[in-house]
Amino acid sequence: MRLLIIKLTSMGDVLFTLSCIADIKARLPDSQIDWVVDEEFAGLVRFHGGIDRVIALPLRRLSRDRKISDRVRDIAAVIKGFFKIRGQRYDLLIDMQGVIKSAVVSWFAKSGQRWTYTAPHLESPGLARWYTNFWEPARDLPAVFQYRVFAGVALGYTPDLNQTQFEFKKEPALVSAAIGTQNAGPGSTALLVPFSSKEAKQLDNQGMSVIVTTLRTRGYKIALVAGSEAERQRGLEIASLSNYEVEMIYRPIEHFDAFRNRLADFGICIGVDTGITHVSAAFGVPTIGIFSISAMQTYGPHHWAPHARSLHADDPQLIAAITEMVTQLPTAPSLADSSNTGWHTDRPLP
Template identity: 30%
Template sequence: MKRILIVKVTSLGDIVQALPVVADIKRAFPGVQVDWAADEAFADLVHWSTGVDRVLRAPLRRFKKARRWGDLKAIWASIAELRAYRYDHIIDIHGVYKSAIIAFLARSSRRIGYQSQDLGERGAAFAYTGRFGPRPQGNAWHGMRISAGEALGYEVQGPPLYNLRLPDAATPPFAGESAPVAAFFHATSKDDKKWPLTHWVEVGRVLSERGFRVVLPWGSAGERAEAEQIAAQVPGATVLPSMSVTEVAQMIDACALVVGTDTGFVHLAHALQKRTVMIFVATSPSHCGVEAPFRSTSIGDGRSVPPVSAVLEAIDYVHADSESFAVQHGAPAA
């Protein structure tokens, strides 16, 4: 086994949670080269993985929106780069038309994808010469590791390893800040995933009383307006300026705590081993959540709005060790 291509094109949280597949492959096949095909919008994130040898990027999203000649030329150039090597295996852990087309265009006689019932778009099946087993029940992120292992003939071992190394910031975030910083990722891609602004205010006030400085990133004018509403009611809270994906990642890495809904940057916080609380309102925590003992946790049932008390208890959990948490909550320590 000399060279493998992973195809996972979007989005931020999904790519973050697919990264442990790289460490699994490198453990199973020492010395193997692992390349990754991603949309240009998320390629920098893949570059942060210390295990990825080559990142193939194409402005697929941008071309779909603007249909510009320059973007089409960039896509053609990326195809030429894609075909520069022959791969022993291509692993498509995305399962839609665009990922299947990438897999088909790359040079390999072994292109592995999901079974038809597990594909995001069933027509993607045209590209594959082999299939994963049925998608495992339970956590989707572990399922990707299982599927890649099935395709390449190894067993998944141990917890997920993300192996991220961020570029150094020109100016370190929160330089000179004495208080611990808590970032609130209140914004979501869909309104039904939102947690009420009044709940964010309540949690923000409690953290402010505990000595935290609350910061609020945003990605659109509407998200900024909501961040300003929260900040206006939380002592010492700050609405951050517009930032790139890299700048947001560097900001997360400088935080003592990250609280947010089921969004990509909260998954990134977990991967960066920050103390993380993920709130689920309309999506499944058992399928898409994050868990790491006394560091990351997911709350909610995916069908209703979790109360403020549940978030505060989760914050206590990620800031405690097993013994102190057990004593605090009247249970025997593990």
């Protein structure tokens, strides 16, 4: 069976959708799966062992204000991607995005079974005419489970929601100059993700400086993710407030392969509801997810990762709760202890 999955954006949602691949391969081991994704997040999909072909389209980049020559190049890349889709016959197609862009992608695909969400859950109800089969989202389920159930309904099986497996590829870490390692050892660094494209999700600098200080007293180096110059400046302010050196990991989504190869360095991740936080949890890093405007019940990593916890950002005791969790973790592994292979891969948070 040849399947086409369409999930274009964003990183967290693409990650959640990848959880259904292990289910599909367990029930249909001979199935071949193609995946259409925005070029910005293609690195994550390519690293999954169950995807046979990744078709990356520069749709986000195409919508930005850029030089005419760049836009022409992007349009050509999109057209080339459409020809790839059109050149294959699919037994079944699942559009898990449900927006106009994904509907256009699905229109180019040859398939007799074309699944998406019911009309009220599409970006425009009129898009439903481009599909043959529909699934009513189970809003009471966490997002990861929703995607797994959707795939199961389309393919005729019931997933076991008691465990979630992402089954990313296993390969030696690659050396990359895109992100410096600062001689970090396995599990010796704490990854902080305090910023988001949505201002309401972000954590305040003073609270983050307290977390940095607590982590440093436990022996952890500090790495902080920044996705823009403004976030990088805020990261420097956090470092100044805590009076500790902080490594800045700048725009990791653009350098995903390099960031992925750093994951073994991280003994803990503390972050807001954003893609990098969820990716860290999926790769086995003990993770504390912090949620504000988004629903913890839907997106909290604690639902599917036994080594993750989720907290409310508006809890007045948030910083105290985080510092208590941190103090219950082991001290950071000694950088000189090369035998330590990263306790964080199988150790749950307290």
